[in-house]
Amino acid sequence: MHEILLPSPGLTLGHYPERPVSERSVLERLAHGAVGWVRQRRYGRISGLDRFVAEVNRHEADVAPLASPALEEKLRGVRFDLVRHGLRDDVVARAFALIREVSRRTLGLRHFDVQVMGGWLMLNGLIAEMETGEGKTLTATLPACTAALAGVPVHIVTVNDYLVKRDANWAEPLCRALGLTVGAITQELDGPARQQAYACDITYCTSNQLVFDYLKDRLTLGRSYSRLQLQMERLGRERERDKALLLRGLCYAIVDEADSVFIDEARTPLIISQEKSALDEQRLYQEALELAGGLQEGQDFMLMERARTVELTPYGKTRVAERAASLGGIWRGKRRQRELVVQALSALHLFVRDRHYIIADGKVQIVDEFTGRVMADRSWERGLHQLIEAKEGCALTSRKETLAKISYQQFFRRYLRLAGMTGTAKEVAGELWAVYGLNVVRVPTHRPIRRVAHPVRVFPTAPEKWQAIVERIAEIHARGRPVLVGTRSVAASEHLSGLLIARKLPHQVLNARQDAHEADLIAAAGERGSIVVATNMAGRGTDIKLAAGVVELGGLHVIATEIHESGRIDRQLFGRGARQGDPGSYEMLLALDDELVRVYGRALLRKLVARSLRANDARPARWLMRSAQDAAEKSHSRIRRGMLKMDEQRRNLLAFSGTSE
Structure with missing residues (x-):
């Protein structure tokens, strides 16, 4: 890389730098696709990085014998050159060598050559596809610390608060030795603490916390915000808005589990809202649920489970109008009555307790289908959340009105420099380039993979499947090997737990309802004879260390009880075993009436397959x-x-009216 202009706040890029996003024309999209093809050809062959790695190794040999004062002098020189010359490869090689040596001294970990390759890729705005267990967390310290030494604010984005705390605490000794500060953004932080965390050189955060804080800044800046205006305020005395801002702009982000954030979570927009006053909503929602409860599927409405939507039939619309006529008030309007009933039907038929949400402390809490974790600060839109609360007999929260809204696609495209890392990106490489301008480059493993795949077993019904799973767990447990069993929902994990209790098999459960001792449970999951039943919480980012003697027994065995809506999530689960050259194995035990097959597989085909x-x-x-x-x-x-x-059309309409988000 030969860049002198660094993606950082200042006179050139402004106090709150971010990339302007504009909709591409047809010709621009074609040109963008061609550029992506050329870049993929250029970066697709990792062998071209051998020269850079050799340069890092040469500099490392020079700094390894140095005492601490001499090493600190070298560090000051590299920092000066990074600010002066930018992220040039020759300077970056020196920085990587220093970070590698300081990591060895502070963490006891030296970056492998393949991790140096992954670090270079991310510093150059690419996605490094690294096999699960290859040390992505350590790899990220190379580009993050190098950019931070150059004065670039760095956001390391991961998928949950647990990983934010874990990774920030783990990296802090290394960063402190390099003269850098580390912040961690978690849900419980208040405004001043958030500002302090974002003011650090490197900030660990989740994607949703980061986006919500950005939207808060947009509300603070107002609709008439301009970069020049903010710069003038900063130079003058009127700095109220400047002092209220949380972030320092969108300079450089390294996104861990990039496919999960960029792809899986991109179907849901992020919204900041405020409570909206309403009169007697309890009665309104109860009426909607009672009216919807009297309708018949197929006759009055159709369920589209794939899209998770409901559609009233013409006959159903007539029945709703007839039954709503006697209710009066808001029920007089046809559009509103249909909207309420459709939402009530969704609450009754499409959103299932202990799968899509749990009840905790008398409140409805959404469960993230990809991570298995509770999203305590999230709620469904347009009265759906309140209808589910009414269905479950919970106290109703107030409805919300939208103040600001943005999708992950629009948000992450605003970073001046964006990069990522994951073990599962090849299937969505085309979409990652088309939407985010990110190429995917496969990084070789440090050691050969010793993961053994057992044949997929399919059973006609779920009860037969669960019985076979219990037998398989008992068989592996008897050999002394640890077992990790992945389920898709809280309900499934607790159902299996009940079967294991009946079989007198000792085990632990990790799900959205039982997550208080997550770190301790994961730490013990690699012990001899351990059995852990977990939702997707034990997927991405979970590093299970094998206890003494377990390697000789064959390592961790992973059992998947259902396939997920993406094969990438299945691969992440399998990747909890056989990490960093350790042995391990996995298998899938499935049933023809599993949810995914029921929703996306044709009924006639299921009958033929059962035969x-x-x-x-x-x-x-x-x-x-x-x-x-x-x-x-x-x-x-x-x-x-x-x-x-829709996001682009909305932005164009706002631009036409002279406003922004």
Whole structure:
């Protein structure tokens, strides 16, 4: 890289720098696609980085023998050159060598050559696809610390608060030795503490906390915000808005589990809202639920489970109008009555307790379907959340009105420099380039992978599947190997737990309802004979260390009890075992009435496949599973494209009216 202009706040880029986003024309999209193809050809061959790695190794040999004072002098020189010359490869090689040596002295960890390659890729605005267990957290310190030494504010974005705290605490000794500060943004931080964390050289945060804080800044800046105006205020005495800002702009972000953040979570916009006063909403929502409860599926309404939507039939619309006529008030308007009933039908039929949400402390709390974690600060829109509260008999929260709204696609495209790392990006490489301008480059493993895949087993019904899972757990447990069992929901994890209790098999459960001792549970998951039943909480970012003697037994065995809507999530679960050259194995035990197959697989095909299973031929069943998963991924891709298009249209309308988000 040969850049002198650094992506940092200042006179050139302004006090709150970010990239302007504009909609591309058809020709621009074609040109963008061609550029992506050329870049992929250029960066797709990692062998071209051997020269850079050799340069880092040469500089490391020079600094390794130095005493601390001499090393600090070298560090001051590198810092000066980074600010003066920018992120040039020759200066970056010296920085990487110093960070590597300081890491060895403070953390006891030296970056492998493949991690140096991954660090260079991320510093150059690419996605490094690194196999699970290859040390992405350590790899990220190379580009993050190098950019921070150059004066660039760095955001390291990860998928949950647990990883934010863990990674920030872990990296702090290294950063402190380099003269850098580290902040961690978690849900409980108040405004001043958040400002202090964002003022650090490197800030660890989750994607949703980061986006919400950005939206708060947009509200603080106001609709008439301009970079020049903010710069003038900063130079003058009127600095109230400047002092209220949380972030220092969108300079450089390294996104961990990039495919999860950029792809899986991109179907839901992030919204800042405020409470909206309403009269007697309890009665209104109860009426909506009672009215919806009297309607019949197929006759009055159709459920579209793939899109998670409900549509009233013409007959259903007539029935709703007839039944609403006697209610009066807001029910007189046809549009409003239909909207209320459709939302009530969604609450009754599409949102399931202990799968999509849990009840905790008398409140409805959304469970993230990709991470398995509670999203305590999130709620559904347009009265759906209140309808679910009424369905469950919980106290109603006030409805919200939207103050600011943005999608992940629009937000992350505003970074001056964006990079990422993940173990599962190849399937969505095209979308990552088309939306974010990010190429994916595969990084080789440090050691050969010793992960053994067992054949997929498919059963006609869920009870047969669960019984086979219990037998398989007992078999592996008897050998002394630790077992990790992945489930898709809180309900499924607790159902399996009940079966294991009946079988007198000692185990631990990790889900959105039982997460208080997550760190301790994960620490013990690699012990001899351990059994852990977990939702997706034990997926991305979970590093299970094997206890003494477990390697000789074959390492961790992972069992998947359902396929996910993306094969990437399945691969993340399997990646909890056989990490960094350790042995391990995985298998999938599935049923034809699993949710994904029921929603995305045709009923007639399921019947035909069930016959083949009875004839001891599992091949059609495996094909059906892959077909259902492929259909789910295509459906979600269409939803993301549609949301991005709507986002761009909305922005164009706001621009036409002279306003912004």
